[in-house]
Amino acid sequence: MAKDKSAGEGLSRRAFLKTCGAAGLGAMAISFGVPTLLKAQPKPIKIGSIQPATGPLAVIGQGQRRGNQMAVDFINAKGGIKSLGGAKLELVLGDSETKSEVGRSEADRLIKDGAVVLVGAFESGTGMAVATLAEQRGLPFLVDVATLDDITQKGYKYTFRIFPTSTAFAQRGTDFIKEIMAAKKLSPKRAVVTYVGDAFGKTQGGFFIKHFKAANTGIEIVEEISYPLGIPDLSGEVAKIKAAKPDLLFPICRPGDSMILTRELYKQRVELMGIISPGSPGWYEPSVVRDLDKLALYVMDNVPWVNPSSPVYQEANKLFEEKYKAYLDTNTGWAYTGVLVIADALERAASIDPDKIVAAFKATNFKDHPMVGDAVQFAPNGDNKNATTAMVQVLPEADPLKRVKVVLPKKFAQAEFTFPAPQLWDRG
Amino acid sequence: MRRLYLLLGLLLLVLLLLPLVLDKYALGIFVMIFFYAYLGQSWNVLTGYTGHISLGHALYVGIGAYVSTFLAQKFGLSPWLGMLAGGLLATAVGLGLGFLGFRFGLRGVYFVILTISCAEIARLAVSHIDAVGSFSGIFLDFNPGFYNFQFRGNVPYYYISLGFMVLGSLAVHLLARSRTGRLMVAIREDEQAALALGVNSFKYSMTAIGISAFMTSLAGTFYANYVYYLSPNSMFGMGLSIDLILRPIIGGLGTVLGPIIGSFVLTPLSEVSRAYFAKGGLEGMHLVLYGVLAILVVLFMRQGILVYIKRALKPLLKLED
Known part of the structure; x- marks a missing residue:
């Protein structure tokens, strides 16, 4: 027993020392090696x-x-x-x-x-x-x-x-509408605003109406129509639009209701110079453009689009x-x-x-970005001074994925805008 | 029972010391645990003890959050006081709702519908009131300070929410042991029998809904000054109403410890699984896991997790039943 034990101890001591030495060398190697490795590959x-x-x-x-x-x-x-x-x-x-x-x-x-x-x-x-x-x-x-x-x-x-910001959306939307009417020498008198009744629609709609009314465009907003998100049928709302006899329709939608709205406008034969969204989804998505096909043509939307x-x-x-x-x-x-x-x-x-x-x-002054607008620069409150929107229009093109085009501002335009638009039922 | 109190005391001591070792994110998880435990506890007073099922308790959270925030923004009133104002309004609304329900003997699903519709009415009404931001809600200013109920780090929020949970549970515990509490349980177990014995069901149901509404609304003020954004959908919506009852249901209905245990199980589960599945491509996996667990508990642990914990600890704590 005793012999075994001492033999065991001797062995283990030797082995222990060896291991220590090896470990020490290893540790030295690591401690010298690692910082150089880190230097070569900085932490992400x-x-x-x-x-x-x-x-x-x-x-x-x-x-x-x-x-x-x-x-x-x-x-x-x-x-x-x-x-x-x-x-x-x-x-x-x-x-x-x-x-x-x-x-x-x-x-x-x-x-x-x-x-x-x-x-x-x-x-x-x-x-x-x-x-x-x-x-x-x-x-x-x-x-x-x-x-x-x-x-x-x-x-x-x-x-x-x-x-x-919502304010920037409203201002730009109003300016574009003025610009379009001036370019085509049109003076529409009546407009209807529709908006979907969720936080986005209500805010976007509210800001637009406020700015548009203050901007003295000569166009009167004769009716404001709001409906809940996810509504399955808009026939009542469209009947109201028709009764208001507007020249222009300013809709703020989500993808689902934009399709219902357009089809209903077609069914009830509502005469319009055009549909111009002050800035909302529902008009530029590939699925919407493809499904509505001719009915989606000539719709304009005021969005911060890609350049x-x-x-x-x-x-x-x-x-x-x-x-x-x-x-x-x-x-x-x-x-x-x-x-x-x-x-x-x-x-x-x-x-x-x-x-x-x-x-x-x-101190940001960032020009190389993919969006419409000048270099990104921040105002003291943190907003991008040059954040802006473009007017896009869905224009006839064989491939539905190529139909959404920037038409305003001129600097970024891919095509001339078409306005007034042919009536929904006059499109062959 | 004495050993149970000892154990709870020890746990409380651990909780009191936790901020010494935890980072802000972990403290944030605990804040949410305490917050939901407290909400569950408040709901428990009405549904757990008197058996009147409310699926619209978000109503009171919303009232608490909106009233205190509105008073703070318009009149500079400290949310600590605004919280009481919100509590009083919530109590009044709760009593009004309770009067409609209990006076006319609405039971079961009919009372559920009443609670849901009142919360929905409030949500739609608030969505159209411009003074409180209508659809877009209220964005709170951030001015840290005790008076404003706003703090930079998570430690104050931790202790406040812990205080809410502990005091709320203590209040429910005292209530449950009082004569009023026992009469409430009698109503839950068999209202006809209770009536026959001369229990004033209307009076005790009203007491329960009043206390429950008051307690629930206090949590709203806390939420407002923790998240800094209130919207009608998040504060009055069905989502919150359901979120806040899951804890007591999973933990154990009609018990003081049920909502706390439920919250200690569910809240970290949702946080940890969300963090675990945060990598791209597995979006929503954590919600699936959460749903599966809830289903399993409802299927196999009908009385909640608490019963099983009690059974396991019975020899150790020398519990009576």
């Missing part, structure tokens, strides 16, 4: 993306994630953030479930996971919750898409927005089509731009310190 910079990936806005939210991710891939393919040793970007994903409190909690999680900048949130409620959290935690937040003015009117230091002549857009759109079988539109385009603007700020900040990133945001 994490960007937290909070989008409504599930819930009622899931389809849009997942598109937004793709827009964010594509831009991250684009920056990484070009060598990452050069001023930080070529550090790669990494998108960490949060899902707001289209609920404000979930968005807040997700943002907190992404910060814990090491996000240095947040991007999101599509829906204004979540945008507000995340903006307040960014202020509480002292971390920059870039709003890629969300319209309600309030988000940037709280005096927050850490929140920036590249998307146009077809921008090389950045062409490159991004090609990749987007290859990867996701969809084209870059107003929402995904801004999601893409959001990450580009963040990368630009990181490049100039040459740091991941939140206050240095904020300082870099303030």
Whole structure:
């Protein structure tokens, strides 16, 4: 027993020393080797993306994630953030479930996971919750898409927005309508505004009506019609429109009701000079354009659209089509731009310190983006001074995917606008 | 029973010390656990103890949130006081609703419909009142300070929500052991028998709905100053009404600890699974998991999780029943 034990001890001691030596050498090798490895490959910079990936806005939210991710891939393919040793970007994903409190909690999680900048949130409620959290935690937040003015009117230091506000939508929409009428020497007298009765429709409609009335266009809004989201039939509403005898219709829709509305206008033979949306979905989506076919033609929509002549857009759109079988539109385009603007700020900040990133945001002058409008520059309140919209029109073209064209402003136009539009039933 | 109190005391001590070791995100999860536990507890007073099923409790959350926020924005009133004002209005509304229901003997699904429709009416009404932001809701200003009920870090929110949960549960515990509480349970078990024994069913049902509405509305003020955004759909909608009753149902209806246990199970489950499935391509998987768990509990643990925990701890805690 005793012999065995001592033999065992002797052996183990020897083995122990050997192991120690080997481990020591190994540790030295590692401690010398690792920092050089780290130097060669800087730690990725994490960007937290909070989008409504599930819930009622899931389809849009997942598109937004793709827009964010594509831009991250684009920056990484070009060598990452050069001023930080070529550090790669990494998108960490949060899902707001289209609920404000979930968005807040997700943002907190992404910060814990090491996000240095947040991007999101599509829906204004979540945008507000995340903006307040960014202020509480002292971390920059870039709003890629969300319209309600309030988000940037709280005096927050850490929140920036590249998307146009509701006010900007209303002003631009009104200006475009004036421009169209002046160009064609038309003086319509009566208009009807319809809007879907959810938060977006009510706000977008309310702002537009207020601005339009104040703008002295000579066009009187004779009727305002609101209906609930998801309504299966609009015959009553369209009868009201017909009775009001408008020259113009200004609808604010969601994709479903825009189709019902147009078909009903056709059925009831409502005579109009044209349909001009002050800024809403429902008119430019491939599915809508394809399904409504001739009925969708000549509709105009005032949206912050992609700039077809921008090389950045062409490159991004090609990749987007290859990867996701969809084209870059107003929402995904801004999601893409959001990450580009963040990368630009990181490049100039040459740091991941939140206050240095904020300082870099303030000095932003970012021209190489895929959207309509001049360089992204932030006003003191954090809004993009040059955020703007374009007037797009659905024009005849064999391929439905090519029908949506920018017609105004002239600088970005792909085609001349057609106005007044032929009546819905006069289209062969 | 004494050992149970000892155990609960120990757990409370642990909870009190947690902010020393947890990061902001983890604290945020606890805030949501306490918040939903408190909401479940408030709902429990009415449905768990008197058996009148309310599927419109978001109504009172909304009233609490909107009243305190409105008073703070318009008159600079501290939300701590606004919270009481909201509570009083919620109580009045609850009593009005209760009067309609109990006076005319609405039972079962008919009472459910009454509660749902009142919440929906409130949601639609608030959606059209411009003074409270109509459809787009209210965006709160962020001015940190105790007076404003607003804080930079999560620690104050943690202790406030913990306080809500503990005091709320204590109140329900005391109520449950009082004469009033026992009469409420009598109404739940067999209203006809209770009436026959001379229990004033109307009076005790009204008491229950009044207390429940008051308690629920306080949570609304907390939510407003934690999330900083109120919208008619999120504050008065069916989604919240259902969210807030899931905890007591899963935990155990008509018990003081049920809503707390339910919240400690469900809230982290939804947070952790959401974080786990956060990678792209699995969007919504966490919701599926959440739904499956809820179904399993309802199928196999009809009286809630609490019963099983009690059974497991029985020898240790020397529980009576």
